[in-house]
Amino acid sequence: MVIAQAPQSHLAGVDFLSARSTPDTTLSPNQQLLPLSARTTATDTLEIGGCDVIDLVEQFGSPLYILDEYTLRAASQQYRHFLATYYPGPSQVLYASKAWSCTAVCAIVASEGLGLDVVSGGELYTALAGGVDPQLIYLHGNNKSLDELRYAIRVGATVIADNWLDLENLVHLAQAHSDRPIRVMLRITPGIECHTHEYIRTGHLDSKFGFDPNQLTDVFQFAKQHPEIQWVGLHAHIGSQIFELNPHMDLADTIVELWVTAKAEGLPMTELNVGGGLGIRYTESDDPPSIEDWCKVIGKGVAEACEVRSLPLPKLLCEPGRSLIGTACVTAYRIGSQKNVPDIRTYISVDGGMSDNPRPITYQSQYRAILANRMGDSATEVVTVAGKHCESGDILLKDAQLPPCQTGDI
Ligand SMILES: *Cc1c(COP(=O)(O)O)cnc(C)c1O
Numbered sequence: 001m002v003i004a005q006a007p008q009s010h011l012a013g014v015d016f017l018s019a020r021s022t023p024d025t026t027l028s029p030n031q032q033l034l035p036l037s038a039r040t041t042a043t044d045t046l047e048i049g050g051c052d053v054i055d056l057v058e059q060f061g062s063p064l065y066i067l068d069e070y071t072l073r074a075a076s077q078q079y080r081h082f083l084a085t086y087y088p089g090p091s092q093v094l095y096a097s098k099a100w101s102c103t104a105v106c107a108i109v110a111s112e113g114l115g116l117d118v119v120s121g122g123e124l125y126t127a128l129a130g131g132v133d134p135q136l137i138y139l140h141g142n143n144k145s146l147d148e149l150r151y152a153i154r155v156g157a158t159v160i161a162d163n164w165l166d167l168e169n170l171v172h173l174a175q176a177h178s179d180r181p182i183r184v185m186l187r188i189t190p191g192i193e194c195h196t197h198e199y200i201r202t203g204h205l206d207s208k209f210g211f212d213p214n215q216l217t218d219v220f221q222f223a224k225q226h227p228e229i230q231w232v233g234l235h236a237h238i239g240s241q242i243f244e245l246n247p248h249m250d251l252a253d254t255i256v257e258l259w260v261t262a263k264a265e266g267l268p269m270t271e272l273n274v275g276g277g278l279g280i281r282y283t284e285s286d287d288p289p290s291i292e293d294w295c296k297v298i299g300k301g302v303a304e305a306c307e308v309r310s311l312p313l314p315k316l317l318c319e320p321g322r323s324l325i326g327t328a329c330v331t332a333y334r335i336g337s338q339k340n341v342p343d344i345r346t347y348i349s350v351d352g353g354m355s356d357n358p359r360p361i362t363y364q365s366q367y368r369a370i371l372a373n374r375m376g377d378s379a380t381e382v383v384t385v386a387g388k389h390c391e392s393g394d395i396l397l398k399d400a401q402l403p404p405c406q407t408g409d410i
Contacts, residue, residue, distance in 0.1 A: 002060050003067050003104055004037070004049025025082075028290035029075040030280040030323040033368055035068030035330065046372035048330060053372045057332050057410055063352030064332045067100075069108060071328035076112035078291045079320060086299030089313030094138060096276050096321030097123050105325065106130025117319040118157075121148040128155060138185070138273075138319070142209050149173055158183040160235050160273075162210055167222060174228045181230040185273060186211065186219060186262075190236045190254045192247050210236070216258065220265035231267050233314065234259055237275025240322065243288050245297045248277065252301025260309060273317035274298055280326040283366050291323060331356060332372060333396075335409045336388070346383045348405050353387015353394045361393050369400045372410045377403030 029036060037049045046053040049068045057064055079093045094115040097106065101123045106116060107130040115136030118124045127137050137157040139148065144162075149169055152159050161167050161184050174182050187210040205212060211219050223231045236255050238247050255272050262269055279288035298318060306313050333350035340346045359365040369385055371377060379401040387394035 002051075002056055002064060003069050003108075004035075004051045004056070024074050025078055025292070027074075028078065028292065029071050029327045030278060030288055031290055032071075032327050033281055033284070035071040035328050036074055037068050037070045038330075040375040044374060044376045046370065046375055053330075053332055054410060057334065062332050062334045062410070063350070063356045065356070066330045066332060067105065067325075068328045068330075072105070072108055072325055073112055075291065075324045075328070076109055076114055079295065079318070079324065080113060082292045082295035083299055083316070083318065086296045087303055087313075087316050089303070089316060091299075091316040091318075092136070094136070094273075094317060094319040095324055096319045097127060099321030099325050100329065101126050103130040106132050109324070110136075115317075121145070121151050124148070124151055124155070124157065138317075140187070144169075146173075153177055153182050156180070158185060158232065160185045160187050162187045167219070170229060171226050174226070181228065183230045183232050185233045185235045185271065186223070186231070187235045187237075188213070188216065188255075188258055190238060190251055190258075192238050192250050192254065213258075216261065217265070220262050220267055224266050231269055233269045233271030233273065233317075234262065235273040235275065235317075237277065237319070239277050241279040242277045243279045243286070245289055245293060248274070248294065248297050249301050251275075252298055253305045256302060256305035256309065256311070259314065260311070269314075271315045271317055272302065273319065274302070276318065276320040276323070278320055278323040280322050282326075283368050288323075291320075294323075332410055333385075335405050335407060337407070338405070345399075346381070347386045348383045348402075349386045349388055350396065351388055353389050353396060354391065355387070355389060357396060360396055361391070367397050367400075369397055369402055371403050371405065374403060374409070379403055381405070 027036060035048050039047050041047045041052060048066055049070060083091045092115055094117045095109040096117045098119050103126055106127045110132045116127045116132045117138045117140055118127055119140045134155040134157050138160055139152040139157050140160045142162045146169060153173055170182060170184055189207050189210040189212050191205050191213055234255055236251060238251055251274055259272060278294045281288060302316055333352050335348055335350055337349045354361045381402055381404055382399050383402055384395060385397040385400050387396055
């Protein structure tokens with residue numbers, strides 16, 4: 001992995017080491033195909049963050065994950081800025097670190113004032129190593145081990161209870177942990193359908209995550225009987241790579257309604273977490289709403305749902321993942337062999353594949369490829385970009401439009 005940082009001369013006025021007070025809101029990162037700092041050099045190569053991609057591959061090898069720090073910071077700043085603009089109460093943006101968990105990324109988002117959502121002990125360890133404040137770390141998971149729960153409690157992270165086993169384990173651990181109450185949120189399945197791949201839908205009723213609406217009265221009563229735990233709020237996440245705003249509008253109202261139920265049961269919770277889910281542009285045909293559009297729907301939606309019920313505003317949390325970091329990232333591969341199957345297709349093989357990117361083989365996700373060493377050549381060919389692994393399904397891009405390729409191209 002390499003973090004590409006643009007020198008000041010390329011992006012005038014951008015301070016890469018500290019958070020800026022006024023974010024650059026001209027382009028929504030999640031609506032772009034390439035990182036915001038990407039450009040073509042005088043020698044017709046791709047440059048990211050002021051670094052020539054060809055030089056990076058020569059220096060660090062391939063396949064190479066390249067992260068554009070500028071894009072990640074811009075997206076972080078936009079989420080904070082627009083949530084504060086459209087939501088009059090307190091808010092906190094959390095980075096859903098499963099999108100890319102490494103210490104450098106954790107350190108960058110933390111320096112932008114974001115908290116972190118983690119789904120395993122390993123991600124929790126990485127977040128702490130990246131210097132994230134444990135009070136801003138939230139542990140998720142539908143099957144947390146006792147060790148993971150103990151770890152989160154010991155460092156003072158918030159646990160998001162997903163199921164009855166979590167609740168029983170937390171109550172048990174709370175007895176041994178007397179120095180400060182354990183902070184717990186309850187994850188609910190809001191029963192909202194959205195159009196995305198079935199593997200990344202989480203908010204509809206047939207989901208492995210969270211408590212179903214019909215279990216909630218029992219859950220709230222259980223919680224009330226355990227005041228040794230600090231029940232801080234409710235969480236819901238409806239899925240990922242969502243291009244519609246309506247499911248999020250519905251979610252804002254649904255989560256406030258469930259919060260009313262919890263209050264009526266005698267649980268004075270103060271935080272609502274609406275999850276993530278905003279989609280990004282992987283190919284020209286993807287057309288997601290902007291970060292501003294999403295924050296507006298969520299911020300106004302929650303505020304209005306509270307206003308009509310005469311409720312004080314909760315602390316509003318959201319946890320975007322891919323829309324913070326996806327566009328900031330590019331993977332560079334070197335092309336090796338080619339195979340032409342007459343009248344069927346041409347396979348272009350690269351030096352990575354499902355080992356560095358399991359998404360195409362997991363959910364047939366689409367990507368866009370470009371030739372980084374000959375940016376000006378026209379994309380006249382339709383080829384299939386294959387990985388190097390001994391699995392026929394190890395295909396990175398089917399029917400990719402590329403210029404004629406040669407061995408050694410990047
Ligand atoms: C994956 C996930 C997210 C982030 O989803 P994105 O689509 O990447 O924004 C947020 N919360 C939870 C619990 C998740 O599992």
